[in-house]
Amino acid sequence: MENRLENIDSIVKDALRNIEFPYQAADWEAMESRIEKDAFLQTRLYWLKGGELLLMMLSFWVLFQFFGMTYPQPMPYMETPPQKLKTTPIPPPANTNHIVPPRKEDILRENEGEETEGEQKGIEEKETVELDFAEKTTPKVNVAPVVKTTIFPETVVQQDVEELLAALTTESEETIEEVPVIQQVASLSERRLPNKLVLLDNHNKVADFVANEIENDPVPNDRKYPLHFRIVASPDMNTAKSSSYRMGMTLGGFTSVELSDKWQIETGLAYSGKFLGELPIDEERFPNMAGVSKDANLHIAEIPLHLQYTIKKSTNWRPYVTAGATAHIAMFADYQYNNGYESPFDTQREAGALEGGRLADNVYATADIGLGLERQLGKNLHLFIQPTVKIALDDVGVHHDKIHTFSLVVGARTAL
Amino acid sequence: MEVALKLRKEEQTLIEACAKQERWAQQKLYETYYPAMISVCMRYAGNADDARDVLHEGFIKVFRNIAKYQPGTSLKAWIHRIMVNASIDYYRKQQRRRTEDIEEAYGLSSKDTDAVSRCSEQEILAAVQKLSPVYRTVFNLYAIEGYPHKDIAKMLGITESTSRSNLLKARVKLQNMLATGFRDS
Numbered sequence: 211m212e213n214r215l216e217n218i219d220s221i222v223k224d225a226l227r228n229i230e231f232p233y234q235a236a237d238w239e240a241m242e243s244r245i246e247k248d249a250f251l252q253t254r255l256y257w258l259k260g261g262e263l264l265l266m267m268l269s270f271w272v273l274f275q276f277f278g279m280t281y282p283q284p285m286p287y288m289e290t291p292p293q294k295l296k297t298t299p300i301p302p303p304a305n306t307n308h309i310v311p312p313r314k315e316d317i318l319r320e321n322e323g324e325e326t327e328g329e330q331k332g333i334e335e336k337e338t339v340e341l342d343f344a345e346k347t348t349p350k351v352n353v354a355p356v357v358k359t360t361i362f363p364e365t366v367v368q369q370d371v372e373e374l375l376a377a378l379t380t381e382s383e384e385t386i387e388e389v390p391v392i393q394q395v396a397s398l399s400e401r402r403l404p405n406k407l408v409l410l411d412n413h414n415k416v417a418d419f420v421a422n423e424i425e426n427d428p429v430p431n432d433r434k435y436p437l438h439f440r441i442v443a444s445p446d447m448n449t450a451k452s453s454s455y456r457m458g459m460t461l462g463g464f465t466s467v468e469l470s471d472k473w474q475i476e477t478g479l480a481y482s483g484k485f486l487g488e489l490p491i492d493e494e495r496f497p498n499m500a501g502v503s504k505d506a507n508l509h510i511a512e513i514p515l516h517l518q519y520t521i522k523k524s525t526n527w528r529p530y531v532t533a534g535a536t537a538h539i540a541m542f543a544d545y546q547y548n549n550g551y552e553s554p555f556d557t558q559r560e561a562g563a564l565e566g567g568r569l570a571d572n573v574y575a576t577a578d579i580g581l582g583l584e585r586q587l588g589k590n591l592h593l594f595i596q597p598t599v600k601i602a603l604d605d606v607g608v609h610h611d612k613i614h615t616f617s618l619v620v621g622a623r624t625a626l
Numbered sequence: 627m628e629v630a631l632k633l634r635k636e637e638q639t640l641i642e643a644c645a646k647q648e649r650w651a652q653q654k655l656y657e658t659y660y661p662a663m664i665s666v667c668m669r670y671a672g673n674a675d676d677a678r679d680v681l682h683e684g685f686i687k688v689f690r691n692i693a694k695y696q697p698g699t700s701l702k703a704w705i706h707r708i709m710v711n712a713s714i715d716y717y718r719k720q721q722r723r724r725t726e727d728i729e730e731a732y733g734l735s736s737k738d739t740d741a742v743s744r745c746s747e748q749e750i751l752a753a754v755q756k757l758s759p760v761y762r763t764v765f766n767l768y769a770i771e772g773y774p775h776k777d778i779a780k781m782l783g784i785t786e787s788t789s790r791s792n793l794l795k796a797r798v799k800l801q802n803m804l805a806t807g808f809r810d811s
Binding site: 218219221222223225226227229230231232233234237238240241242244245248251254258525526586587588589 | 642645646647649652653656657660661662664665668669678681682685686689690693694697745746747750751754765768769770797800801804
């Protein structure tokens with residue numbers, strides 16, 4: 211009796227395992243209203259849209275700050291003029307000695323690789339199972355050339371290939387001899403072979419599997435140190451000697467390399483605009499300018515070197531800590547003295563590094579520390595926010611201003 | 627061959643779009659897996675309306691967790707698993723206990739299994755749906771999904787012995803219904 215009862219298991223299983231019902235369009239309408247009522251999905255949607263809107267607003271604000279900048283106007287005359295006076299306002303200095311720096315796009319364009327023949331050709335060109343690797347290689351795919359006389363090159367574990375072929379023969383009617391792409395299978399790296407589960411489930415032919423894996427393998431097989439690229443923007447709060455803060459902004463691109471699962475090292479290039487106002491003059495050095503203040507507009511190139519530590523990795527979130535140092539080079543500098551004063555220096559001494567000024571006067575370093583939170587939005591897109599403090603280790607300019615900065619860095623990261 | 631390549635890319639694009647809550651992608655996913663998944667829900671639910679509710683609950687869970695799907699694994703199997711879980715949740719909400727006269731059921735168990743094996747898929751499905759929720763769920767999880775009694779007991783919050791007993795009763799009733807129904811027809 212038990213056997214007869216157990217037989218019914220297999221009868222019912224065989225009957226119902228692969229049964230399917232035709233699609234009903236009316237059911238989708240009910241599903242759609244169900245989705246709209248689901249608070250969780252709606253909340254996530256609002257978060258996504260809100261985050262995008264916030265990022266857009268921040269980008270517009272940063273751009274507005276950059277393009278909306280104007281030179282500060284000099285202060286009016288004092289009633290008791292000291293020794294040095296200027297009767298007419300100082301016009302902005304003529305831009306005669308500027309050395310136009312290379313644009314970032316030019317620098318990046320030099321480092322771009324050319325599109326290869328393999329990337330330009332579409333899938334439609336594949337008609338035969340046997341692929342000609344000599345004609346369709348791409349620089350991104352690390353595939354050993356197929357040697358027709360060798361079935362199993364060293365890059366493939368023979369056991370994996372045999373298991374794959376054995377599984378295929380039990381699932382499909384094709385025999386090993388009928389599958390002409392053993393060499394292509396053998397040319398795949400070990401890393402690609404675990405995808406055989408997808409192959410078996412979808413009942414794809416070996417050729418489809420192989421062609422897809424080779425054609426669409428954008429990541430080198432054995433990249434030991436994965437590369438990432440971040441684009442960053444931040445509003446800055448800068449201070450130097452005075453108690454008040456002045457706003458600035460930073461824009462840049464950083465590249466990082468993963469040293470391990472938790473550690474990354476990062477460097478890059480950024481532009482930072484620092485617009486400091488009412489900085490006091492050093493009265494010990496310039497006793498004749500007591501009570502005079504200056505406005506300093508500095509256009510700075512920043513080259514950071516940071517170590518990043520991932521505190522915890524979860525599915526969608528990644529909190530991290532970043533610390534390191536940044537080299538700042540004041541490319542262009544403009545000082546405006548208030549109270550109608552002229553500069554106590556000659557023009558070149560106050561100029562930026564690219565304006566003919568001394569490099570030693572226009573370079574300074576900061577010690578940086580930041581705490582970041584990253585959110586994964588897509589397969590290869592992460593957004594992050596990272597408050598950062600930069601403490602000046604030395605000063606900049608002929609007035610020896612030490613500029614400390616607090617930045618609210620936001621941006622996006624992608625893997626290369 | 628080219629179709630297979632395109633299908634895989636389309637699936638990846640579809641998953642990414644679903645993760646971004648794109649409605650067209652959600653509808654496409656729903657349409658693609660509706661035929662297979664509604665049959666799973668039909669096995670666990672007592673009627674078509676309940677099966678549809680279970681299906682929709684399952685798809686809500688799919689859309690919520692689509693970002694957690696691991697590429698390279700079977701999407702159909704992943705969705706199937708979620709549907710089974712949704713069905714178990716449905717069972718827990720609809721749980722009723724019935725007592726059956728197992729002696730009477732055993733007395734009818736000497737039917738010819740050949741008669742049962744000649745039943746159509748629709749008849750078998752209808753017979754499964756006629757089982758009580760507890761028998762139906764245990765039978766589905768053991769006989770079709772392949773879970774051991776230990777796992778079934780954990781999922782349903784019952785003991786292993788209860789799971790075995792329910793399975794035995796489900797088999798007896800199924801065999802009785804199918805044999806009787808075939809003979810009558």
